[in-house]
Amino acid sequence: MPRADLDTLPLGAAFYRQFLRHGKTLMASPADLLNPLLFFFMVITLFPLGLGPDPQRLSQMAPGILWVVALLASLMVSGKLFASDFEDGSLEQLCLAPHPLAILALAEVLAHWLGTGLLLSLVSPVFAVLLGLPAQALPVLVFSLLLGTLCLTLIGAVGSALTVSIRRGGLLLSLIIIPLHVPVLIFGSTAVIEATLGGNPESWLALLGALVLVSVALGPLAIGAALRISLDNG
């Protein structure tokens, strides 16, 4: 007895609504958006204090520093991606939705990335200048972080989905996802190093792009399966 006045929700609309739901929740708590940026800024400002103010040395180490700090900032926020959904019961409703859980989870991850990874990538030149990264490497830094943070967020979301039902699952989460973060870190920071030395970063960026494609294709499936397992244990 389908109700005549209510139309079936197409998959695209369901994706958009889930995206909107998470996006609006993020916008409503600016602290969650600013925390990773603040973390990034604080750690970056500590490095010159620890390493000494030699501009030569700082600009040499800048690509690695920027990438490691971006990775840690992403680790910090992506671990909590599904925590509030688990607590308020949104997750069980998500699992009952008529649409594929993987697609709906991807919408949520994407909204999360726009609020964290994208923002971080776009402001990264400011932090890079603080460390004296050569100007010619700035576009490569932004581009590699755009690709890299999307990848890191998807991997982090898998870890978050797996550990969401575990109390104090933070350490376990890091153990699961840091090894998977390693290739992203290597490709990303090497691309920036190549750019600072005037070399050609394209091949490293291409590898990073391949990682993004793989994680966009497989990540949501893993997230969906992990969420169902977590819900069973919760």
Next chain:
Amino acid sequence: MSLLIATDVAIERGDRPLLRNISLQIEAGELWQLIGPNGVGKSSLMRALAGLARLGVEGDIRRNAASLYVGHSSALKRALTPVDNLRCHPACDVTVEYEQISAALRSVSLAGYESVPVGSLSAGQQRRVALARLPLSRADLWFLDEPFTALDAAGCDWLERQIAEQLAKGGAVLFTSHQQSQFGAQQQNLDLAQYATR
């Protein structure tokens, strides 16, 4: 066709068996109440029947209709307004317009709260927002876990009307409650005490 057929279902929580040998067949227009003391496994059985829990559930459960589950957790985002919460509900299966949502909110006496964050509403009001999904859904099979909790008399009346409408439309409702409901002979009870393994 039966909306739900469960055959020989057994539930365990952790390593402890809770219930066994439950067979249940729900037809269109039927109202079922799960009864039994606290901890007997009413919510666990309901989650299993709704398809939420698979671990520790044995037996065959078939749902032949779209289902809707309202549990103890509201699934509401505290930062979002009731309208956003209902429009972007994670289990939403229909296209709902603003007018339909505001009509649903009016029917649960929440007119005027359309743009107030859910977090600043009272527990009873949040419960009403969660239940405002009922008239906005077209699922045939409703699973309502303690739906009368935190509702005042008017809210309970509203919910009973919703359930009656759902049954009249040919849907079916399965609910748990500690209250005596007003449905009388219309409803069928499943007393879980007789299936308990302890």
